Structure formats: C-alpha cells, structure tokens
Amino acid sequence: MDINARIAARVSSLRKERDLSLDALAHKSDVSRSMISLIERGQSNATAVVLEKLAAGLGVTLASLFEESAANGGPLIRRSAQLEWRDPQSGYIRRNVSPPNAQSPMQIVDVTFPAGATVAYESVERDRSVHQQIWILDGKIDITVGAETYSLEPGDCLAFRLDRPTAFHNPHRKPARYMVAITTDALRP
Structure with missing residues (x-):
C-alpha cells in the first residue's frame, strides 16, 4: 500500500472508530467536509x-496518520518498512521511525527539511497534550513556537x-535533518 492510500485508510478508520461523521470531523478539525472526503478516497495529496x-x-x-490501520504493533520495524512521505507544499520528507501502534508512549520521526522551505501549523484544541522535542542532526533551521523564534544548529x-502556532523555516542553502520525539499526556477530563 502506498503512503497516500495508507493515510486515506487511516483517516477513515480513525474517524469511524470515533463515530464521527464527515461533518463532525470537519467541525472539530477546521478542514472542509469535501477535503476530508477526498483524502479518505485517496483523491487528494x-x-x-x-x-x-x-x-x-x-x-x-500527525505521526499516527502514517501508521497502518490494522498494524499488529510489534516491537520492531525494519528500516525497509518505514515509509517516507513528502509534503506536497513544502517538499519536506518525514519518516516514522517508531514501530506502529507499539506499546510505548513515544513516537520518533525523522525529517529532512529542504532549503528555503516553510511550514506553519495552527494551534488546535486537543483532547491530549502533545509534547515534542526536535533534535537537529544536520543543517540549521528556525522554529517559531508562539511568539518565540529559535535558531537551531546540529546537536x-x-x-x-x-x-x-508553530512554524518551521529553513532560510539556509542546505537542507536540515532532525528527529522529532513525540509523547502525549493522558486524556483530559
């Protein structure tokens, strides 16, 4: 299964598991019903x-959307099974390194961020707090979290x-590569 088909199946599966209609998910996510439908049918990148x-x-x-819907959740995933996904807007490449659905509270993602690229995420209310650590392996990148901008170098x-709101920007001539460690808190009451 290619990565876009995997995303389509995963979004559809998660929506149905949560008993959400397309309209309900559109309201919760601020993504149009038609866009969600296109994504679930694999007709949109x-x-x-x-x-x-x-x-x-x-x-x-976000890393969870790249997992297989019916993954067994074993403790090992080989490099050859770690699919890569390229953002069609910025060209950044992400690869989930962690085994899918593993019994671990952490996910690890490897990202290669092109020179000159920018991605800006809005803040959305979540049922769980999501924590990230970004560890720069190669190149340089600027990350803005709220009103504070951090210029990061290797290490x-x-x-x-x-x-x-969080924004990633690489104003340099060389791609940046970094690892993202992600954890979530327990469900909020």
Missing part, C-alpha cells in the same frame, strides 16, 4: 498543515507543547 488539523480533530498525533534540541 493533503499537505502537512491539513493532516495536522485532521490529526488534532481525531485526537491523535541543539528544542522541547515544547503543541498548544500554540
């Missing part, structure tokens, strides 16, 4: 920004909650 909104509306992390690590 959604951007990272749209997928992040859907993930928040479904109560999962730097930035920790923050996904509760404010």
